[in-house]
Amino acid sequence: MKVAVDAMGGDYPLNNIEGAIKSLEDPEIEIFLVGEPEKLTSNLKDFSYDKNRLQIIPSDEAIRMDEQPGIAIKRRPNCSINVCSGLVKKGMIDGYVSAGNSGATFASSAGILGMFEGLAKPCVGGAVFGFAPKTLVLDLGLNVESTPEQMLDFAALGVSQAKILYDVKNPTVGLLSNGSEPNKGNKLVKESFKLFEKSSINFHGNIEGHDIALGKVNVVVCDGFTGNILLKAIEGFGHVIYQFLKKEITDSKSSEKINLIPKKTNIMREFGGGPVFGVNGIAIVAHGSSSPTAISNGISTVSWLTKKDYVNQSIKELSSIRSSING
């Protein structure tokens, strides 16, 4: 299993190195560290690792967090994220992990690998609440304005994720709305509702805010604006509840349970990210402040997705759901 790491991306470049080396504990893994060779050589010098399974792939520097991703990846064709995407495109690796500028990962993977046929833009999603781990929400922020057709794409991409990654047989889909009745919702939700009804998805109608935590459906569909606010809101609520309880309850047995709250409410940080949905290859967007464990988990995710034939299965799912509304 060949996995590249955008080795200079993210807030803590050394965590990329440490995470990559940690991932070599899995004998199947072979690592391609992408970045400026001199810096990488210097960063690697204090680590011991199996040199047969870790190589440096030279690139220019990574896209910085303050750069405009769409512009930067075109201006700097040899930046680290483009080299990662190119390695996938050439079939040299199975996928990559980047903790760098997430917009650049989306733009580079979409531009170089291409998107699934007919898809307007990739999307991003996943579980947002660790106590409802099989409830995926998407889009989580990439598509601030969405169309009903895009909402159906989010549903299809979510269904394929739930099937492939969570082994759910016939994933249920809900539209996030301001009430459960079919007539509830803003214009986008009302139009999407009609489209969803016509499609072959296992549509459970509108769901409400509290249904996410209760895990009422496997795939929660919303526009990226709503999803992004929701994702960050739960991080904030979890953080404040945790801070309160940590101060008030200090015995070690209880603390162990209380320490689960940030893990369950900030799972983007916990799991180190997820794949870009809808591009022809495996690109894992990791949190900028990913720990070595998060990077290593991201590498394992590439391996897992590859074994599940994730990209091809997703393409099939999208195509099947789309043809159900046109047929």
Next chain:
Amino acid sequence: MKVAVDAMGGDYPLNNIEGAIKSLEDPEIEIFLVGEPEKLTSNLKDFSYDKNRLQIIPSDEAIRMDEQPGIAIKRRPNCSINVCSGLVKKGMIDGYVSAGNSGATFASSAGILGMFEGLAKPCVGGAVFGFAPKTLVLDLGLNVESTPEQMLDFAALGVSQAKILYDVKNPTVGLLSNGSEPNKGNKLVKESFKLFEKSSINFHGNIEGHDIALGKVNVVVCDGFTGNILLKAIEGFGHVIYQFLKKEITDSKSSEKINLIPKKTNIMREFGGGPVFGVNGIAIVAHGSSSPTAISNGISTVSWLTKKDYVNQSIKELSSIRSSING
């Protein structure tokens, strides 16, 4: 202080009676129980109370939860909520509390009392997270589709609430968005941003989901669709976190702290509701399942708002903020 109670509204009509009687502990309070006289007399017979300070005002039955509010209040002019609104209109009472169909309370109060000049529709808002008690979010669901002008109205109504009810001197206002940068947001947020910048509000720009829990601003403005999802989402997350901790941590001292979580994450239920924003009178929308304490708290809220000259102060605030963008 004269307060009416929509005595047959809500899931538990007896709670209205019990809450009303409880409120008589405040010697200033005088109660008008609005409903079908026979039913109310029967419901009252087991209670002892000061008969000089509690009277029955006859009406037809309350609007049921399954009725279309806008239609029902017109078809049944003598329903309990209309009688309540009429008592305010005639100056016979200072305000009222209803745990009945909330749509009917909005429609009846807006129709009979009238809205603030130029306001398209009333709105609803309040704190959504007890650990950030001075951070109000509005709209919370009444205006599923909102315009930039309405968003500015929400800001003005929120500012007046923060000033009048929470004694905040110069309340800060934030637009809920998918990023803190000025260029972030959907179309509505981007247009609202420009309007907010031109206005006299103490505008802190875009805020993100996590900023609500952190209490970054006093007034968080969003469309009713987003606000409603957020309000219910935090109820759901709070509920699930509470259930988890309650099962895992059982010592009595810790339990006391853990029991605060549902109170802090479902404050609509806890506080029994809030006033309709933007109507010419005090109408408190209480939760359908309000406890006697919630009803009694609602009655106290009427008293408190009256003393603060809430309606007139809100009208002034709205007018001042509006003229700042036109001037």
